[in-house]
Amino acid sequence: MEALRKKAHEIITGGQVKVIIGYGEGSPERARAIFAQTPAEVDQLIFDQRCLQNLAVYLMKPEVKALGKMAITASKNVLRSILQLASENQLTDADLVVIGITDDGGVIEFPNLQAVEEHIKAAGTPAKNEDRARIEEIDKKPLEERWQYWQEQLSACVKCYACRSACPMCYCTRCTVECNQPQWIPAPSHHLGNLEWHIMRAMHLTGRCIECGECGRACPLGLPINLLTQKLAAEIESQFDWQAGMSLKVENPLSTFKPDDKENFIK
Numbered sequence: 001m002e003a004l005r006k007k008a009h010e011i012i013t014g015g016q017v018k019v020i021i022g023y024g025e026g027s028p029e030r031a032r033a034i035f036a037q038t039p040a041e042v043d044q045l046i047f048d049q050r051c052l053q054n055l056a057v058y059l060m061k062p063e064v065k066a067l068g069k070m071a072i073t074a075s076k077n078v079l080r081s082i083l084q085l086a087s088e089n090q091l092t093d094a095d096l097v098v099i100g101i102t103d104d105g106g107v108i109e110f111p112n113l114q115a116v117e118e119h120i121k122a123a124g125t126p127a128k129n130e131d132r133a134r135i136e137e138i139d140k141k142p143l144e145e146r147w148q149y150w151q152e153q154l155s156a157c158v159k160c161y162a163c164r165s166a167c168p169m170c171y172c173t174r175c176t177v178e179c180n181q182p183q184w185i186p187a188p189s190h191h192l193g194n195l196e197w198h199i200m201r202a203m204h205l206t207g208r209c210i211e212c213g214e215c216g217r218a219c220p221l222g223l224p225i226n227l228l229t230q231k232l233a234a235e236i237e238s239q240f241d242w243q244a245g246m247s248l249k250v251e252n253p254l255s256t257f258k259p260d261d262k263e264n265f266i267k
């Protein structure tokens, strides 16, 4: 924590950035995001096991961008989100300073996004997280049971869109769910419209989800909707040998055409 605050002080007092996005004290269970603009606010930065939120989401929020050049304290999930956003032309070196936090609490100031990519590549393929095990369990159920499971889960959704707000990759300024000419997805919370909303969200995030689980943690009803996007991430990995947030290259499998694609999904 001291190393983090020392580095943050250097950056803010040296005028490198106007704001540092990091974690501060929240509840006993979870830290909360803070936006440090002064040395006194920098002293409130923390990093411990409660710091789970994917802070990269704030890099896309207009009200945060308006504060000026940003720095961000970045766990591995945040670093992967930054790479994914940069690969989608949403971030450049001019926009931010990245302060990486290692698993043992060390601090790395990356000189540029290329260095973030090299760091993530050197760390190797991300380990399968426990959500992948839950997905495999659901996959083992017969088709009818799986359908029933998701029908029950998704019919409870109240369409508050907290999952969308929490995801760094959901940065469209106007989402399909808010379009009413034509109204692709019914606005009220009901069984059919809920299903459409979640299928649309999952498809939009296919090949882009870095599997941080934040959408599931953000849901006030505790619906495991992160398993939908993470299931598609697993499919993309097995079909295209691709994981999001590992590279600065624009190569998303669902938006890249390759003449030698095996195309075995076309029957």
Ligand code: SF4
Pocket (backbone or CB within 6 Å): 054, 166, 167, 168, 169, 205, 208, 209, 210, 211, 212, 213, 214, 215, 216, 226, 229, 230
């Ligand atoms: S798990 Fe995927 S879809 Fe959910 S918030 Fe993280 S990146 Fe977004």
Ligand code: SF4
Pocket (backbone or CB within 6 Å): 156, 157, 158, 159, 160, 161, 162, 163, 164, 218, 219, 220, 221, 222, 223, 225
């Ligand atoms: S956060 Fe939960 S209740 Fe809100 S829209 Fe997403 S799934 Fe539905």
